[in-house]
Amino acid sequence: xxxxxxxxxxxxAKTIEDTxxxxxxxxxPLIEYIIIDGGSTDGTMDIVNQYKDxxxxxxxxxxxxxxxxxxxxxxxxxxxVVGILNSDDFYANENVLSHIAAQFKPDTDxxxxxxVYVDQIQTDKIIRKWISGEYEHGAFKKGWMPPHPxxxxxxxxxxxxxxxxxxxxxxxxYEFMLRVIHKHQIKLNYLPEIIVQMRAGGVSNASFKxxxxxxxxxxxxxxxxxxxxxxxxxxxxxxxxxxxxxQK
Numbered sequence: 281x282x283x284x285x286x287x288x289x290x291x292x293a294k295t296i297e298d299t300x301x302x303x304x305x306x307x308x309p310l311i312e313y314i315i316i317d318g319g320s321t322d323g324t325m326d327i328v329n330q331y332k333d334x335x336x337x338x339x340x341x342x343x344x345x346x347x348x349x350x351x352x353x354x355x356x357x358x359x360x361v362v363g364i365l366n367s368d369d370f371y372a373n374e375n376v377l378s379h380i381a382a383q384f385k386p387d388t389d390x391x392x393x394x395x396v397y398v399d400q401i402q403t404d405k406i407i408r409k410w411i412s413g414e415y416e417h418g419a420f421k422k423g424w425m426p427p428h429p430x431x432x433x434x435x436x437x438x439x440x441x442x443x444x445x446x447x448x449x450x451x452x453x454y455e456f457m458l459r460v461i462h463k464h465q466i467k468l469n470y471l472p473e474i475i476v477q478m479r480a481g482g483v484s485n486a487s488f489k490x491x492x493x494x495x496x497x498x499x500x501x502x503x504x505x506x507x508x509x510x511x512x513x514x515x516x517x518x519x520x521x522x523x524x525x526x527q528k
Contacts, residue, residue: 281310281359281360281361281381281384282310282311282312282358282359282360282361283308283310283311283312283359283360283361283362283363283377283380283381283432284311284312284313284314284353284357284358284359284361284362284363284435285303285311285312285313285314285362285363285364285365285377286314286315286316286350286353286354286357286362286363286364286365287299287300287303287313287314287315287316287353287364287365287366287367288316288317288318288346288349288350288353288364288366288367289315289316289317289318289320289324289328289349289367290317290318290319290320290324290346290349290367291320291321291322291324292320292322292324292367292368293320293322293323293324293326293327295367295368295479296324296327296328296367296368297327298370298403299365299366299367299368299369299370300315300327300328300331300335301370302365302370302371303365303371304331304334305371305374306371306374306375306376306377306378307374307375307377307378308377308378308381310359311377312336312337312357312358312359313334313335313336313337314335314336314337314338314339314353314356314357315328315335315337315338315339316339316343316349316350316352316353317338317339317340317341317349318340318341318342318343318345318346318349319340319341319342319343320340324367325340328340337356339352339356344446345446345449346366347444347445347446347448347452347453348446350364350443350444351443351444351446354435354438354443355443357435358435359435360434360435361380361381361384361432361433361434361435362432362433362434362435362438363377363380363431363432363433364428364429364431365429365476366429366478368400368478368479369429369476369477369478369479370403370476370477371475371476371477372396372473372474372475372476372477373475376475376476379471379473379475380393380432380471380475383469383471384432384434384469385469387467388434388467388468388469389433389434389437389460389466389467389468390431390432390433390434390437390460390461390466390467390468390469391431391432391468391469391470391471392412392415392426392427392430392431392432392468392469392470392471393412393427393430393470393471393472393473393474393475393476394409394410394411394412394427394430394471394472394473394474394475395409395410395427395429395430395474395475395476395477395478396408396409396410396474396476396477396478397409397410397478397479397480398477398478398479398480399479399480400479400480400481403477403479407480408480408521409474410427411472412426412427412430412470413470414470415461415468415470417462417465418462420458420461420462420509420513421462421509421510421513422510422512422513422516423512423513423514423515423516423517423518423519423520424520425454425457425458425517426457426461427476427478428453428454428457429476429478430471430475430476431457433460437460437466441459441460441464442456442459443456444456445504447500447504448497448500448501449493449497450493450494450497451494451497451498451500451501454497454498454501455497455500455501455504455505458501458502458505458507459505462507463505463507495514495517495518498513498514498517499514
């Protein structure tokens with residue numbers, strides 16, 4: 281089973297080498313690696329090109345943002361399974377893709393796992409842990425969602441249910457997962473392992489103002505899918521992050 285890994289980058293010279301090396305060091309033999317750059321001007325492509333002989337596809341051109349880049353990567357992916365690893369994230373060890381592949385049974389549509397947030401500079405310093413837990417239908421109404429960088433989805437799911445909405449600036453990954461997991465009820469398997477290390481400081485959590493914008497987009501995600509959230513969904517979703525610090 282071939283796994284396509286997509287990395288979307290823009291001015292990521294400080295972090296992308298860790299990302300690339302974590303993919304190339306995997307012990308899983310059937311990997312298609314796709315890098316979609318949004319037209320970086322900081323030397324990102326100089327670093328990417330150092331590894332060009334080991335990367336399947338490289339595209340560098342202006343785009344409409346991170347989700348446009350993801351959609352470009354999905355359109356190019358030829359693997360049976362697709363995973364997305366952003367340019368400031370990296371896999372926790374060399375066994376990640378082997379362990380993910382082992383979780384795909386004949387009826388499995390997607391696999392997700394756990395991640396840790398780490399310091400942007402001292403990446404061995406854990407800020408918080410996102411332990412997903414087993415999914416039960418209806419969990420999205422309680423504020424649950426899996427960490428997107430740990431989600432590996434059958435390519436056929438993208439083809440059947442669509443990719444990432446460009447209407448959303450920071451919550452298109454949430455909307456995609458809400459659509460395919462909660463609305464269309466694809467078959468999930470949970471791998472209870474930390475497989476991704478994410479540098480702390482995501483767009484939606486960078487400030488209180490951005491958190492309010494993200495909350496507004498979360499509401500729009502439900503509306504776009506014709507779904508009705510729970511009474512406390514948009515309160516419980518940000519509050520769930522408190523548990524991540526407790527679990528540290």
